[in-house]
Amino acid sequence: MSEIQFLIDREKCSGCGRCAADCQRRVLEIRDGKAVVVNEYCFKCGHCLAICPENAVTFTGSTDEIWEISGRQVFLDEYSLIAHLKARRSVRQFKDTPVEKKKIDKIIEAGRLSPTASNSQNVRYIVVQKEIDAMEDAVLAQYKSDIELPHTYSPERLKRGFLFHNAPLVILVISPSEINGCLAAMSMELMAEALGLGTVYVGLFTKPANQNVKLRESLGLTEEEKIASCLAIGYSNIKFLRTAPKKAANVGWR
Numbered sequence: 001m002s003e004i005q006f007l008i009d010r011e012k013c014s015g016c017g018r019c020a021a022d023c024q025r026r027v028l029e030i031r032d033g034k035a036v037v038v039n040e041y042c043f044k045c046g047h048c049l050a051i052c053p054e055n056a057v058t059f060t061g062s063t064d065e066i067w068e069i070s071g072r073q074v075f076l077d078e079y080s081l082i083a084h085l086k087a088r089r090s091v092r093q094f095k096d097t098p099v100e101k102k103k104i105d106k107i108i109e110a111g112r113l114s115p116t117a118s119n120s121q122n123v124r125y126i127v128v129q130k131e132i133d134a135m136e137d138a139v140l141a142q143y144k145s146d147i148e149l150p151h152t153y154s155p156e157r158l159k160r161g162f163l164f165h166n167a168p169l170v171i172l173v174i175s176p177s178e179i180n181g182c183l184a185a186m187s188m189e190l191m192a193e194a195l196g197l198g199t200v201y202v203g204l205f206t207k208p209a210n211q212n213v214k215l216r217e218s219l220g221l222t223e224e225e226k227i228a229s230c231l232a233i234g235y236s237n238i239k240f241l242r243t244a245p246k247k248a249a250n251v252g253w254r
Contacts, residue, residue, distance in 0.1 A: 004044045004061040010034050012056035019048035019057065045119045084193070086243045091198025092165040094234035098129075099169045103195045107171065107233070110191035111184035117177060123184045123228075126172040126219055135170070136163050138215050142208045150204075163205050167232035170202070174225050181228020188231060198236035205230045 015033035020026075025041040028048060035048075035056070049057040049066070108125050116123060128135060140158050143149050149158070164170055171188065175181035189199045206227045209215055221227070 004059055006042070006044065006046075006048065006057055006059045008035050008037070008048075009056045009058070012054045013052075014054050014056075016053060018051050018053065022047050022051050043119045084190075087240070088189075088193060089198075089240050089244070090200040091234075091236045091238070092200055093237040094165060094167045094198065094232075095237045096166075097168065097235045099197065099233060099235075103192075103197065104169065104171075106195060107188045107191050110187040111173065114180075114184040114187040116180040116183070120177070120180065122177060123173060123175040123180050126174060128170040128172065129168065132164055132167070132170055133160060135209075135215070136160055136205075138212060139163060139205055139208045142212060147208050147211075163202055164232045165200065167200075167234040169233040171231045171233060172219070172227050173229040173231070174219075174221065175228045176224040176226070178226065178228045181226075185229035185231060192231070192233050196235070197233055200232050202230040202232050 013034045015030050015035065017030045017035075019035050020028040020030055024045065024047070025039070025043060027037055027039055027042045028035050029038045030036075044059070046059065049059060104127060108127075111123060111125060114123070137160070140160075140162065143158055144155075149155060153162075160166075173181040173185045173188070175184075185201070189201075192199045206229065209230075210226050219227075
């Protein structure tokens with residue numbers, strides 16, 4: 001993030017103090033009626049830019065487009081959201097139809113826009129299409145040799161299609177922080193479904209893949225990085241007609 005810098009236009013700054021009050025790192029203070037930088041602890045979260053009523057803050061070193069959202073704070077109504085969450089299902093039957101590049105780009109964009117701790121933005125993505133079979137074979141070999149298969153699965157199922165369900169697209173979410181990676185994966189799943197695609201989290205892949213030295217090397221993972229999440233994506237070959245029941249929330253009140 002060191003290449004991104006922010007600037008304060010002193011002529012535009014009204015000294016209202018909103019940026020300083022919302023600055024997590026206490027980088028800004030109001031002095032002589034203007035916002036000034038008082039330390040170098042900024043992690044470029046952009047809150048100062050987003051909150052300034054005078055638009056006195058600009059960021060350099062980034063080509064990301066800034067959208068004006070004044071007067072529009074709610075983008076998704078509660079009923080639409082709860083309906084989507086109740087209706088979403090893990091898809092394990094996919095059509096033999098490739099996912100368009102423009103849709104893959106939008107799924108990645110949803111991951112990019114997800115929050116990360118301290119604005120580290122330390123999540124990257126590996127899009128797998130041509131090497132899906134080879135990657136699945138490598139992990140299936142681990143299950144057949146030195147990894148115990150969960151008791152709910154029989155060894156006879158260990159063949160191609162067991163992990164990725166013949167999906168035409170697999171996206172690996174890579175990060176040193178599993179939390180950051182999983183947050184990105186959730187946003188990506190929502191975007192995929194908004195684009196008319198089905199998804200499934202492939203948890204049986206991530207643990208053995210992270211332990212597979214040759215696979216990690218082929219994917220270019222650093223020592224600190226891990227596969228935080230694995231999404232198999234494609235056009236669903238089934239249609240769900242109703243929601244399914246879930247347990248009531250287990251809530252403690254203090």
